[in-house]
Amino acid sequence: MSGGDNLLKLVEAEGPDDQDYLLQEQVGFILRKAHQRHVSIFAGRIGDLTPPQFAALAKLRDVGETSQNQLGTMIAMDAATVKGVIDRLKARGLVELSRHEVDKRRLLVNLTPDGRAAIERLIPLAREITQETLAPLSAKEVATFMRLLAKLA
């Protein structure tokens, strides 16, 4: 029996255990890196707005006036997070707030003319951001990846 065999036995004795946990191969770690790369690409093309801020404007463009909480649900942000995002958009005059006349708890959010102009102007850039993010994949791979990613989200 050779030394190599002994080493193999030792490794096998450990079983599929702690020894072979590689951080770089875990979904969570790679998912975090992929997300970082996307945010970086976004910042390179749209410097004056963050992805969450863009998401809020884009969704308001789709659905029109909604409550802050509903908007948060639609763009996957909890109440505390969406408040900060909307506050900053309001400070820049891109959205306007008003109280719901019937349900006084609700804070209605809507695009201002400036906000609408901004989102229309940015959407072509957002398309480029999507393209650049997916650039390492072929068209076929993009389709596959998006299908599987959607299952995980």
Add this chain to the structure above:
Amino acid sequence: MSGGDNLLKLVEAEGPDDQDYLLQEQVGFILRKAHQRHVSIFAGRIGDLTPPQFAALAKLRDVGETSQNQLGTMIAMDAATVKGVIDRLKARGLVELSRHEVDKRRLLVNLTPDGRAAIERLIPLAREITQETLAPLSAKEVATFMRLLAKLA
């Protein structure tokens, strides 16, 4: 010519443009949601440590003592971020810091016995986290997804 035809004409006149930008179908948005889901799964299994903190400990286990900056590079964190993470791990006694004897700029980071015990204990849970995150996919889909995700990261 019917009203429907007029509507169709209007839509076609717009071309493949702003009208069909759907936030929910953009990689960036879904990537963000998938990442959120993973973090949530992580928190459910490992409540007293965040993913970045876990990553730091896991990497130190792999490579042993390194400088703070080098560690940051290995786990994809910039200098400012890694400092905060290490500070909190140090405050909990899971890592210890020392100055590099030759290059006095470098701050060496290493696991304490407590830190080593913690990471060894957590690795099995981390495996479960990876599994649960990938649970919506079949084994074959997992292989495909990981291959494509790695290309994007």
Add this chain to the structure above:
DNA sequence: GGAAATTCATTCGTATGCAAATGATATCAA
């Protein structure tokens, strides 16, 4: 050797992201 450029770490400011607690308003049910 010494000036210039680089690297390592820290600090500051800004922006998510979420848990938990709180207050105001609505809704449901007894």
Add this chain to the structure above:
DNA sequence: TTGATATCATTTGCATACGAATGAATTTCC
């Protein structure tokens, strides 16, 4: 009607995440 629940929004506290500025130490290059 009223008491219990639920919903909407806000606030606080903590933890990433990163750009930019700064200072200290090292390396490079002339």
